[in-house]
Amino acid sequence: MAEALKSSGIGFETFKDQVLFEADEILKPDGKPYVVFTPYSKKWLEKLNTDGVVQFDSESGLNNFIASTDSKMPSLQEIGFTVGRFSIPGSIIMEDLIKNYAETRNFPGLDSTSRLGLHLRFGTISVRDCIIAGMKLSAVWLNELIWREFFMQILANFPHVEKSAFRNEYDRIQWLNDEALFEKWCDGRTGYPMVDAGMRELSQTGFMHNRVRMVVAGFLVKHLLIDWRWGEAWFAEKLLDFELSSNNGNWQWAAGSGCDAAPYFRIFNPAEQARKFDPQAIYIKKWIPEYGTPAYPQPVVEHTEARKRCLSAFQSALKS
Ligand SMILES: Cc1cc2nc3c(=O)[nH]c(=O)nc-3n(C[C@H](O)[C@H](O)[C@H](O)COP(=O)(O)OP(=O)(O)OC[C@H]3O[C@@H](n4cnc5c(N)ncnc54)[C@H](O)[C@@H]3O)c2cc1C
Structure with missing residues (x-):
């Protein structure tokens, strides 16, 4: 896409969004990627304590972009989406549920996990908002968000895992x-x-x-x-x-x-x-x-x- 746009003289920019820390931001002292979770998570938390959570004002950029184009945004139906057969959980961080997460998360008979995976995957909730909630409400839940970033940096740094065993x-x-x-x-x-x-x-x-x-x-x-x-x-x-x-x-x-x-x-x-x-x-x-x-x-x-x-x-x- 970047190449096609460039050849037509159209700009293409990428921004960090999906994760708090990208693949090259949490590295071992020798500059190599971590392959073990515990030391990775320790370094991730240290960086969180030093840098804090930096939020981006993505909405105003998007609104300016839409305002600057003549054409109107097509609706989801116009670009071919239809209503699916599954009900979609809301993109709300439920504070009481997260507070009790450490005790209840392992019991599938209880409705005790956030169901935010879908929203994190499609970007319909901010991972930064989730991390702030985790810091306030549950270290165990925050740890799961670190696992998410751990596996993302593994895929980015060791792309062979997509088709074959890591080892x-x-x-x-x-x-x-x-x-x-x-x-x-x-x-x-x-x-x-x-x-x-x-x-x-x-x-x-x-x-x-x-x-x-x-x-x-x-x-x-x-x-x-x-x-x-x-x-x-x-x-x-x-x-x-x-x-x-x-x-x-x-x-x-x-x-x-x-x-x-x-x-x-x-x-x-x-x-x-x-x-x-x-x-x-x-x-x-x-x-x-x-x-x-x-x-x-x-x-x-x-x-x-x-x-x-x-x-x-x-x-x-x-x-x-
Ligand atoms: C075999 C297997 C396959 C999985 N496939 C996926 C997948 O395709 N997509 C996916 O997002 N998760 C996957 N997971 C991880 C985990 O099961 C789901 O993230 C979680 O069940 C989603 O429910 P929730 O949103 O209620 O999570 P919560 O328990 O509320 O956790 C909050 C968020 O933390 C992240 N998270 C939690 N556990 C893990 C984990 N073990 N690894 C990475 N991130 C985690 C997710 O983004 C999740 O939404 C998989 C786990 C297993 C064992």
């Missing part, structure tokens, strides 16, 4: 890539209620709770031995808050192949996760009406067997 030895894993099992995972018919509830929530709403995203991602990669890129692509198609760097970074985290990833031998037990984070099965029953009846499918794999199979596939890839 290339993980590209040697022999995936089973069973298409019938992948379809069951997509449809929420694996027989693991926490996984199935999450996948159904995703298809029906375009959203899935973060704890459940971790469970379904781990299950696909570790229990079913399906390439994380298949799951990443499904999420990219379905998530309203889909954003390449966060999606890729979190999928690689779940696969153990990314920067600062959980070690591959840490394998979530989906039944245990359900007992811990949805003890009354509120979330599960919401998305699986046939839960507890004979109509609900039997598990497609047995946890202990699948765990052993995963460990052996990862171990042989990593030592070869």
Whole structure:
């Protein structure tokens, strides 16, 4: 676009907007990018304390631009958008929810996360306003916004992650890539209620709770031995808050192949996760009406067997 405009003599300017600190603003003392989250977040917070949050007056610039052109702005319908089938959460920072976030965020049966991901992704809320709220209301919530910037700088500094593992030895894993099992995972018919509830929530709403995203991602990669890129692509198609760097970074985290990833031998037990984070099965029953009846499918794999199979596939890839 920049080149096409330039060749027609039209100016093209870019401005920092999506993040508080860009990829080259938080670097290690040797000038290289961070690949581990904790020291990155420490440096990010130090810079926040020194620089503060600098806000930009973007609206007046935009209004001047619109006023200076003869043509009127086309409506969304005129440029081809139609009304979607999902309801869109508001772009409001709910202070009480953020205050309680540290205690409630892991329970998918509670409506306890901000649902601002979609607005951050499309720029319909200011990340600076969110950071100011995080500073005031919840260090844990602020930390999540730092994860967002961490993965953005990873993608910018290590663009190979878009197509391959951050750590290339993980590209040697022999995936089973069973298409019938992948379809069951997509449809929420694996027989693991926490996984199935999450996948159904995703298809029906375009959203899935973060704890459940971790469970379904781990299950696909570790229990079913399906390439994380298949799951990443499904999420990219379905998530309203889909954003390449966060999606890729979190999928690689779940696969153990990314920067600062959980070690591959840490394998979530989906039944245990359900007992811990949805003890009354509120979330599960919401998305699986046939839960507890004979109509609900039997598990497609047995946890202990699948765990052993995963460990052996990862171990042989990593030592070869
Ligand atoms: C496999 C997997 C895929 C994911 N794909 C995406 C994606 O495509 N887009 C996306 O924005 N997030 C993604 N996440 C991160 C996280 O699940 C969502 O940001 C969060 O669930 C969105 O809900 P919320 O807006 O209520 O978040 P809140 O819990 O209220 O958090 C506030 C904001 O912090 C950021 N954030 C929170 N957790 C993370 C995280 N782990 N990594 C990066 N940023 C985070 C988001 O911008 C989020 O909106 C993914 C997580 C997993 C495990």
